[in-house]
Amino acid sequence: MDPDLTIVLLGRTGVGKSASANTILGRAAFESKTSFKAVTTGISEETGRVFGKLIRVVDTPGVLGWERQLRKLCGDVLRSSTPHLFLLVLSVGRFTVDQEEALRAAVNAVGPRGLEKSFLLLTGGDLLKDRPLEDFVREGGDGSFSEIVGQFEEAYHLFNNKDGGREQVRELLLKAGHLHTGKSCGAELRMVLVGRTGVGKSAAGNTILGRRVFRSAAASASITSVCQKETSLFAGQTLTVVDTPPLFDTCRSQEESEKEIAKCVSLAAPGPHVILVVIWVGRFTEEDKETLRIIQQMFGEEVAGYTMVLFTGGDHLEADGVTIEDIITKYPALHDFIRQCGRRYHVFKNRSRDPAQVRELLKKINTMVQRNRGRCYSTEMFRAAERRLLERESLEMVVLALRREAETENQSQCVLH
Known part of the structure; x- marks a missing residue:
């Protein structure tokens, strides 16, 4: 046997x-x-x-x-x-x-x-x-x-x-994902999609759910303006996907985008099992690099245990004779982010209708959920990250004010002398 x-x-x-x-x-x-x-x-x-x-x-x-x-x-x-x-x-x-x-x-x-x-x-x-x-x-x-x-x-x-x-x-x-608790079988799997404008977040959400529920088009301007939650069933498991407005949206300020994206955690209550950071394989831009920094800043250090990079445009890799490992190795910031997230990543061919790519993604996510003992990235974790960010910003403002005060005092002394 x-x-x-x-x-x-x-x-x-x-x-x-x-x-x-x-x-x-x-x-x-x-x-x-x-x-x-x-x-x-x-x-x-x-x-x-x-x-x-x-x-x-x-x-x-x-x-x-x-x-x-x-x-x-x-x-x-x-x-x-x-x-x-x-x-x-x-x-x-x-x-x-x-x-x-x-x-x-x-x-x-x-x-x-x-x-x-x-x-x-x-x-x-x-x-x-x-x-x-x-x-x-x-x-x-x-x-x-x-x-x-x-x-x-x-x-x-x-x-x-x-x-x-x-x-x-x-x-x-x-x-290691080789033993199931019994709770995970058929349980709901909650995921959030985040990324910059034009990387194919909404198209990836449609691919995961197996139907066109999120508005998607190849364009430099964003289509998604608010967080949207949709649900579907795949191989007996309930999938809940939350699509978010893109970072670096030309139609709104960065602060407004981050405030809307923050709603995704409560929309996926009690919290997402995975945050899928969507990146287009064709080019890793400065905006992509800044997106990774913003996600870490917004959601805190703990989010690394609940994060996976989802590459879109996998069709182009085959056409160009390039592997995804070549792309990851080429960009140190991307390589470092994936390393922090436990080397978790997946590649989607958004034009492909083969459910095998979704099945493989869900297998990776379910393995991660089992490693996390079924826990999700909770609203409590997000609030704690928000508090730490506010405290850090307040401290930076105090330091800046003291520095300016010291510079003003030095200038005054120079004038006197």
Whole structure:
């Protein structure tokens, strides 16, 4: 019988790969002990039923010295039709040169495609005691550690292989989108579309809903002037899409546009599951760059966990022989924004009527929702972001007033002398 999921563990010798594999399966399937020498001397696998899923777990030897074999293993897993998850294992503690070298080797083994299906698995959860994992990740080392962990964004998890119980396994599978809570099946999925004039927001909304409900036309002037909410059904799931007026609208001030866009959160009450930042693939302009900054400013830092970039005009990529990765790499501001949003993006061919592109987008969004444990970007988060923005603006005004006062005083003293 084919497994429902394949999990591959990669990492340096002694970080707890075999112990983690046993934790996942709930039994001592692999030999595991604390040792500086390798216990696992070859690639081995075991299968077991975990929370109703048949899971194949692949344990591997220390990655250093096995790079070629592990690259082939990961390539075979990626080419298979079975859902898969790569766990790059790192033990809690001091981040040494050896650990960095091994982790980089593991990242290279899975490759760019595999990294999208990867989680950083930190072992030794018992050593953290009551310290939050996020604090350890944020404060846990030098630039090398931060750089590598940054590639995973929120895709990391902590195991206590001594006495952590089964809930930590359930949580990992939920985060990775390989276990469903039961609540998400058929539940409403709320999304908000934001972007500048002319990027195809309304057309993207029509593509998602499968019918023409938002006014859309190829034009430099905007058609959408107020937030509009529409609902449809796709594969048994209720989709609610809120289209917003564009930023940099020639027919209204920027302040008016931002004030109208702010209504989208309450219109999607209790809050959107995802904010889709729509960008046209043809050209990443200064207005697009400023749009990304405004979104981060308006919605606050927390919005990154609920954001995905939706590229429109995918038809042009094929015609020009360019990949979306080429576009992302070309523009540092865009690359950095996507990295902050957990490397989440999707490409639409708005002229295509193939529902597969919508199905794939919804799969990505539902995976994100599961990682967020069903939570949405709430009105409370938005109000908190508004308060912080007002406080920052008030502080800047005070600083500016003090600076002007000091300059006036200096000028007065210069006149006296």
